Amino acid sequence: MTHWKRILTLVVTMVILTTIGFYHQSTVGEWVDHHVYSSIIASKSPVMTAVFLTVTYIGEAVSMVILTTLIVLLLIRYQYRVEALFLALTMILSGLTNPILKHIFNRERPSVMRLIDISGLSFPSGHAMGATAFFGSLCYISLRIIKGQARIWLSILCILMIPFICASRIYLGVHYPTDIIAGIMGGLFFIVLTQLILRKPLHRS
Numbered sequence: 001m002t003h004w005k006r007i008l009t010l011v012v013t014m015v016i017l018t019t020i021g022f023y024h025q026s027t028v029g030e031w032v033d034h035h036v037y038s039s040i041i042a043s044k045s046p047v048m049t050a051v052f053l054t055v056t057y058i059g060e061a062v063s064m065v066i067l068t069t070l071i072v073l074l075l076i077r078y079q080y081r082v083e084a085l086f087l088a089l090t091m092i093l094s095g096l097t098n099p100i101l102k103h104i105f106n107r108e109r110p111s112v113m114r115l116i117d118i119s120g121l122s123f124p125s126g127h128a129m130g131a132t133a134f135f136g137s138l139c140y141i142s143l144r145i146i147k148g149q150a151r152i153w154l155s156i157l158c159i160l161m162i163p164f165i166c167a168s169r170i171y172l173g174v175h176y177p178t179d180i181i182a183g184i185m186g187g188l189f190f191i192v193l194t195q196l197i198l199r200k201p202l203h204r205s
Helices: 003-023 027-041 046-058 061-077 081-105 126-145 148-171 177-197 199-204
Strands: none
Touching (some): 003 027, 003 177, 027 148, 027 177, 046 061, 046 148, 061 081, 061 126, 081 126, 126 148, 126 177, 148 177, 177 199
């Protein structure tokens, strides 16, 4: 991706996030929230509940901190310092910005059909933002440094984990679909922003 394409991506993701934030109560926003939320909630089963309860814990803040720390240390151990910095910076920026955005938009969580007890504000989803930032960064790093079949399988795993974690938050009744979309946009924003910040070191490595 070229420098200007990255800048365009930043603009597009931020426009989508802010537009959803300010207009989620519009006809389109309410339609998305109602229909997607209802269809996912309607698919409840003991097996699905167990799967999504497990998956959602991977996206918790503590889990993300632990996983990020382990991957950063592993990358440093094998002399991939720029990639380690890329992952760490993306996660720090994402993690610090999400609560700020939540307080700016001040949206309450869904109040019906919850399967877990949770407090705090809803928009954008911290799980969606963190999962996108982490697994998106890990996919980017794996494509840079890993060779052969392992590169393909790790990339597929990373790509699949994002929608799984995102869907778990809707299924468990703690986020609207528009919260999730905005969270994904936020995660992508910080992946691309960090690429711009570290453009020269990433190019040299």
